[in-house]
Amino acid sequence: MRGAERGFLLLTSHLGDPESKPLTVAQFRKLATLVRGMEKPKENRELTLSDLQALGYGREMAQRILELLARQELLEYYVNLAARTDCYPITRIGPLYPQIWLQKLGLDSPGCLWAKGDSTLLSRPAIALVGSRDLEDENAAFAAEVGRQAALQGFVLISGNARGADRLAQESCLASGGQVVSIVADSLEKCPDTPGVLYLSEDGFNMPFSAARALSRNRLVHSMAVATLVAQSGNGTGGTWNGSILNLRHHWSPLYCFRDGSEGTVALVQMGAGEIGVEELTDLSGLAQQEISLFDQ
DSSP states (O other): OOHHHHHHHHHHOOTTOTTOOOOOHHHHHHHHHHHHHSOOOSSOOOOOHHHHHHTTOOHHHHHHHHHHHTOHHHHHHHHHHHHHTTOEEEETTSTTSOHHHHHHHGGGSOSEEEEEEOGGGGGSOEEEEEOOSSOOHHHHHHHHHHHHHHHHTTOEEEEOOOTTHHHHHHHHHHHTTOOEEEEOSSOGGGSOOOTTEEEEEESOSSOOOOHHHHHHTHHHHHHTSSOEEESOOOSSOSHHHHHHHHHHHHTSSOEEEEOOOOHHHHHHHHTTOEEEOGGGTTOGGGGOSOOOOGGGO
16 A cells, blocks of 8 residues: 555544544545645655644644554554455545546545445446435335346446435345445445445444434435436435435536425425436436536526
8 A cells, every 4th residue: 555545544534443533524625735735845754743834734733633644553453454354445546446536526535435345346337326214115116226227227326225215226236137336324344245236434444323424425425426316305304305405516416306296306306406207217328417406596
């Protein structure tokens, strides 16, 4: 692992220590921007307190960054521990990192992900499916058909492994011979070794579930696909709604809601999402066109 990749891991991962405070995406973005613009020292050396203070950091924050970078022994231990459960890191500057995240998210893309499964799935064209945990029957059927059609049409399915729409689509995709990238908000240790599935997680390979992690992964699910399909959404509330609104605002991928007449669907369509029925899923590649969002008006 290159030195720069180690730096990404040290700064953005908990490394199994729940008391540690790695940089948030915003903090890491700021540091990356500042370091990119700083005058490089003539000699090959590590960042110092003086360097960081010269970039505008106060002493406390500068010291925190240096403490994160000093966790070299913990990093070695954590990477080796991950390998025992077939987990491995993928850093933003490594060869396995999804280029689509760099293109769509830029410096808001995660500095490091932890993976379990077949990393070659990251280079395949993908369709994302999101939706509520508690589904109406017709919405559940839509989620399952998205998974099936993704498999039949050669798309990797991107999902979040949550109860409800996510798992219905994932199971349907795999049952039809397809492949899945599941971006989880829980420990990768809980994920089985499933053929055709790649599990991804921010923060660490053994970090427990949190609502904050569930919300954070929305940008990764939506931005990894040529289009994102919404099986069912609440109106103004919930993770599916939150991720869909952010997608419409940032144009991560064209967004299509199942035509169910619900308040959530009507509201998202008014903001620029498209509508789609089960019968229109036979040409997923045709969905990869940007809709006009309310946020552009």
